[in-house]
Amino acid sequence: MVQYFDVIVVGARCAGATLAIRLGNAGHRVLLLDQGNFPSDTLSTHAIFNNTVWELKDLGIFPLIPELDAPPVRNVLLQFEDVKIEGSLPPIKGEEDSYCIRRSYLDQAAIQKASEIPNVTIYTKVRVKDLLWDEDRVVGVKTKDALGQQQEYHSKWVVGADGRNSTVRKKLKLKPLIDVPTDFACYFTYIEGLEAKSEPTFEVYRIYDRTLVIFPTNHHQHVVFVAFPLANRLWIKEFGHNSKSALWDFLKTQFVEIKFNNRLHNAKIVEKIRGLTGFSNHWFSGIGKGWALVGDAVIFKDPALAQGIHDAIYAGKILQPILEKAMQTDEIDETQLDRLYQEQLQAKFRERFELGIALTKNNLMSAEQKLFQQTISQYPEAVEKFLGFYNYANNMDAVTQIVRSIIEQAQIK
Numbered sequence: 204m205v206q207y208f209d210v211i212v213v214g215a216r217c218a219g220a221t222l223a224i225r226l227g228n229a230g231h232r233v234l235l236l237d238q239g240n241f242p243s244d245t246l247s248t249h250a251i252f253n254n255t256v257w258e259l260k261d262l263g264i265f266p267l268i269p270e271l272d273a274p275p276v277r278n279v280l281l282q283f284e285d286v287k288i289e290g291s292l293p294p295i296k297g298e299e300d301s302y303c304i305r306r307s308y309l310d311q312a313a314i315q316k317a318s319e320i321p322n323v324t325i326y327t328k329v330r331v332k333d334l335l336w337d338e339d340r341v342v343g344v345k346t347k348d349a350l351g352q353q354q355e356y357h358s359k360w361v362v363g364a365d366g367r368n369s370t371v372r373k374k375l376k377l378k379p380l381i382d383v384p385t386d387f388a389c390y391f392t393y394i395e396g397l398e399a400k401s402e403p404t405f406e407v408y409r410i411y412d413r414t415l416v417i418f419p420t421n422h423h424q425h426v427v428f429v430a431f432p433l434a435n436r437l438w439i440k441e442f443g444h445n446s447k448s449a450l451w452d453f454l455k456t457q458f459v460e461i462k463f464n465n466r467l468h469n470a471k472i473v474e475k476i477r478g479l480t481g482f483s484n485h486w487f488s489g490i491g492k493g494w495a496l497v498g499d500a501v502i503f504k505d506p507a508l509a510q511g512i513h514d515a516i517y518a519g520k521i522l523q524p525i526l527e528k529a530m531q532t533d534e535i536d537e538t539q540l541d542r543l544y545q546e547q548l549q550a551k552f553r554e555r556f557e558l559g560i561a562l563t564k565n566n567l568m569s570a571e572q573k574l575f576q577q578t579i580s581q582y583p584e585a586v587e588k589f590l591g592f593y594n595y596a597n598n599m600d601a602v603t604q605i606v607r608s609i610i611e612q613a614q615i616k
């Protein structure tokens with residue numbers, strides 16, 4: 204028997220599960236599919252700033268997170284060589300706390316929330332292998348489950364929320380609108396016993412061409428993430444040979460400027476090392492005949508910005524009313540819908556995507572950038588605006604303006 208839905212969402216993590224919640228709450232029959240077995244982890248260091256916490260609370264997901272022993276974080280330290288920018292992220296609609304919650308807990312809470320909606324059907328361990336077509340229109344998906352059983356599901360819309368390497372996007376044979384490869388390799392793991400800051404802090408150090416990121420997470424552990432140029436074949440080889448000892452050596456020897464070695468005396472790596480040697484910062488079209496893309500499937504940017512989870516959730520917030528509008532009419536103009544979707548994606552994400560592209564390139568800091576950061580670091584009101592760029596409290600204009608006025612004041616004196 205053919206099963207028919209309004210919308211099939213492929214991928215049930217932050218983009219897919221949250222879009223299914225929104226569409227389900229609006230009364231649509233939604234099929235949410237994922238090849239994964241939940242609860243499970245995914246390739247992500249999973250820091251969420253307070254803007255994302257607000258979105259998760261708004262969707263009713265946050266109270267369902269099963270293990271909330273990750274500490275609330277209010278302090279952020281960004282160090283660019285010897286310039287330290289430290290302060291609090293500006294509150295977002297009254298929300299002050301940021302977290303770093305394991306994806307096995309966060310994504311499970313999102314799926315649980317979706318499962319509470321009667322018109323949302325969820326199948327996990329089901330892989331979408333192909334799309335179903337009626338001439339040039341997508342009308343469903345072909346799947347295979349863990350037992351090898353094949354199935355077809357039909358729908359008005361198929362949404363690819365299936366991540367950076369989206370199968371839906373590949374089957375559509377889409378070419379990227381923007382595609383900028385990174386110059387960096389990155390690796391991360393979990394550490395116990397790391398000497399922590401006196402208050403929970405998100406720490407990011409960019410020392411010449413090396414990056415170190417430390418986030419306090421569940422179970423009194425820290426996520427430790429490092430990045431270095433892909434051109435450094437020696438370290439790539441070391442990580443390929445024995446990633447655990449390579450990461451340990453890297454942490455001990457490559458951040459002497461911040462004496463990171465001193466914080467490792469009682470520390471030990473407690474999980475396998477995961478990483479990426481090369482990825483693309485990409486941006487695709489988002490809507491076509493019977494299909495749409497959301498989350499990393501449509502836009503992926505350097506993880507250094509730590510906004511991937513937020514942006515995946517927010518893109519669903521943009522997409523939902525557009526799909527709703529499309530489902531209310533028989534005369535759909537997909538070109539117009541795509542334009543509308545792109546305009547809103549651009550307005551929300553383009554500025555941070557551009558910063559991601561700048562960060563993804565192995566360019567050392569210019570004297571001008573250094574002066575900019577030094578100025579910010581000395582003025583709490585500038586620090587607030589600078590950090591506010593990261594959690595969407597303000598745009599970069601506000602940072603530039605405040606730095607300009609500080610420099611002008613200094614010149615008058």
Ligand SMILES: Cc1cc2nc3c(=O)[nH]c(=O)nc-3n(C[C@H](O)[C@H](O)[C@H](O)COP(=O)(O)OP(=O)(O)OC[C@H]3O[C@@H](n4cnc5c(N)ncnc54)[C@H](O)[C@@H]3O)c2cc1C
Binds near residue numbers: 215216218251331371
């Ligand atoms: C190294 C690294 C560190 C990161 N750190 C952070 C961070 O600290 N903070 C942050 O906000 N973001 C971070 N990100 C980004 C963040 O993880 C992503 O932006 C976010 O997970 C995107 O969510 P998504 O739902 O679009 O895709 P995903 O989370 O990738 O989920 C896609 C889902 O689709 C499913 N799927 C894929 N193909 C199929 C198929 N054919 N059939 C069925 N199901 C399928 C997968 O099983 C998966 O569950 C990081 C990313 C990387 C790579």
